[in-house]
Amino acid sequence: MNFLRLTQSTRFIIPSFILALSLLLGFGGVSFQVQSSSDNRAVAPVQYSLEFNGTRAFTYLEGQCAFGPRPPGSNNLTECGDYIISVLEGKEWPVQTQTWIYQETQLRNIMAGAIAAPQYVLLAHYDTRPIADSDPDPLNHSQPILGANDGASGVATLMELAGVLPEEAKAVTMLLFVDAEDSGNYNGWSWIVGSTYFVDHLSQAQKSNIRAVILLDMMGDADLQLPREQSSTPALVDAIWQTASELEYSNIFLSSSGPYVIDDHRPFLLAGIPAVDIIDFNYPYWHTLEDTPDKCSAASLEAVGCVVEAFMETQFVTPTFFIPTGHPFTPDQLILLSMVPVVIGGCIILLVYKLKFQKNTE
Numbered sequence: 001m002n003f004l005r006l007t008q009s010t011r012f013i014i015p016s017f018i019l020a021l022s023l024l025l026g027f028g029g030v031s032f033q034v035q036s037s038s039d040n041r042a043v044a045p046v047q048y049s050l051e052f053n054g055t056r057a058f059t060y061l062e063g064q065c066a067f068g069p070r071p072p073g074s075n076n077l078t079e080c081g082d083y084i085i086s087v088l089e090g091k092e093w094p095v096q097t098q099t100w101i102y103q104e105t106q107l108r109n110i111m112a113g114a115i116a117a118p119q120y121v122l123l124a125h126y127d128t129r130p131i132a133d134s135d136p137d138p139l140n141h142s143q144p145i146l147g148a149n150d151g152a153s154g155v156a157t158l159m160e161l162a163g164v165l166p167e168e169a170k171a172v173t174m175l176l177f178v179d180a181e182d183s184g185n186y187n188g189w190s191w192i193v194g195s196t197y198f199v200d201h202l203s204q205a206q207k208s209n210i211r212a213v214i215l216l217d218m219m220g221d222a223d224l225q226l227p228r229e230q231s232s233t234p235a236l237v238d239a240i241w242q243t244a245s246e247l248e249y250s251n252i253f254l255s256s257s258g259p260y261v262i263d264d265h266r267p268f269l270l271a272g273i274p275a276v277d278i279i280d281f282n283y284p285y286w287h288t289l290e291d292t293p294d295k296c297s298a299a300s301l302e303a304v305g306c307v308v309e310a311f312m313e314t315q316f317v318t319p320t321f322f323i324p325t326g327h328p329f330t331p332d333q334l335i336l337l338s339m340v341p342v343v344i345g346g347c348i349i350l351l352v353y354k355l356k357f358q359k360n361t362e
């Protein structure tokens, strides 16, 4: 994924400009609600029965890394995808794949569970970055990364969830493993190619049917800290962070806001579907050759896995409608948008002066 950090001043300036702009231009179709909102129904207390096992999940992380770096189009990725499918099928999840060609490369998304009409989509990217362009040693920049955290951690957590979610989950939940998330700015590739393709090929009925999308990315870091990703749907973040608090994981699921991340939840947000990115922004080995299993931990996988398992149990008892608030704009787009009123205001002032000048010279 691509990290975009907002400074304190832009954090303050942007919402006020958005508010002014949305009033000015009457953005009917896009909602900018800052407040989180849900249907506020009283949710019956749920007695969680959690079975997620971090140690077992960690073997799935190591299992993926054993194939080596897994960039799109590589044999390693094909073999890793086959491994993911065999584990899912072993846990009796029906599996289908979605294949297409992008930049002369065959890509493959893997879908399991409720494929025709999912109400919940739990996803992670299973490809890894083809280049270690953030490695401290420039000589390593052309090398592909192993992606223990950036790729394998989210996938491993979903693979473990496949075995512990209740049987009825398969009828309403899709486990989605997307290809080509992490090749952006390399050889003309974009970021989030697999998730974009997936959302582009959903019907309107399928989009409307999805209540929540939960993206797991870079959440296996041994020193795990999960601030609230800024473009995620606030009501959905609230609900998941509340579950984390009930499970006494508030030391990991932080109440603070983190940066804005361009990640696989973005195409869903753009389609008006509630989505959250559970991600640790602060990982010193990001896009380096050091993103290896020893930087990750079973405890981190277990914390996130248990929270997602508990949240899904809550949903199976009392489904929630999460209003898809939040906004899909990148910080760059927000800055450009914030300039629109200034430009319009400038034009009006120029026009008034011009008319006045003309009047005076007449």
Ligand SMILES: [Zn+2]
Pocket (backbone or CB within 6 Å): 001, 129, 150, 182, 287
């Ligand atoms: Zn990455």
